[in-house]
Amino acid sequence: MLDVKAGDEASFDLLLQKYRLPLVNFLFRMVRDAASAEDLAQEVFLRVYRARKQYSPSAKFTTWLFRIATNLALNSVRDNRHRRMDVSIDAPVGEHEVPQELPARSLRIDEHMIERDRAQFIRHAIAGLPEKQRVAVLLHKYEEMDYGEIARVLECSESALKSLLFRAYETLRVQLAPLVADTVAPRAGEGRPA
């Protein structure tokens, strides 16, 4: 990032290559719409580029990046929530917003459908968490950020973050109980004779 600050455009490309995948996925898990996630990711990179001169090496780049992403995602979620309420309070949430994922070749159609439904169920459970808990879980579970970094993104203390994470996983433990019970048994397709 310091190279980008010094005006090295190639370094910005390196940042883009390194962070676009985790950033798009983080935003997708936040807003649950692939197109919106891409638009937001572009906005995050643009803001990073615009603010390159003000970048201070005291803050870790990922912390800075994900703080911008979190703020944009939360604003977008809030805006969409209001818009959705304007349209219809009974409208199904996010069923059409999930991009088509290609089935693994080893899976049969019914197995793929089960897997897709499970993924949908999990996404729904994550989306149901309060905003801060959701960000904490996504950064902890999927981005594998350390507690200090997540705390800085959320602007809270590490002990508050640990408490936040505990409450979030406790909620998910209850919400995902039907799936958690299944995980003991071998997954569909595994151990089946050819």
Added chain:
Amino acid sequence: MKCHEVADELIAYLDRRANSAERQIIEEHLRTCAPCRTRAEQFRKVWNVLDEVPSIEPSLGFDVRLRQRVASELRPKWAGWFVLEPRLAFSMALLIALTVWMAKMPPATSLETELGTKQQFEMIKDLPVLENYDVLSKFDALSELGPAQASEPVPQKDRPANPNGGGS
């Protein structure tokens, strides 16, 4: 250590980020507390379940779109005044092409214009006759002759030559 005290450190213990002292305290608690042991086990399963959510790939145009937006950031703001909007540029090009096309077209040859030319030709053909008539009608010497003589036909030699060359 009580259950609610373990709760906040349980995640750090499970994801192996707790230090050795904390790990030891929590392990001791889990050995004696069945509900916390069950909870810890279920947290591990929840994490496995969360791994089932597949990742998505950014679309193919993502990088190109972003680079274009970054490039537009690099241009100074005032430069935008000199960059034509596509629609405006198209309209201007169309207007210029239309002007050039109209300028290259031959002059209009409508029926009305053709008739006008023929009439003009007839007028030019009869112009000497009309001019002579004008001269004779305003000739002072003729007016002095009086009305009877003035009405007499003009002598042949004074009559203007037939512009068509005919003698009659």
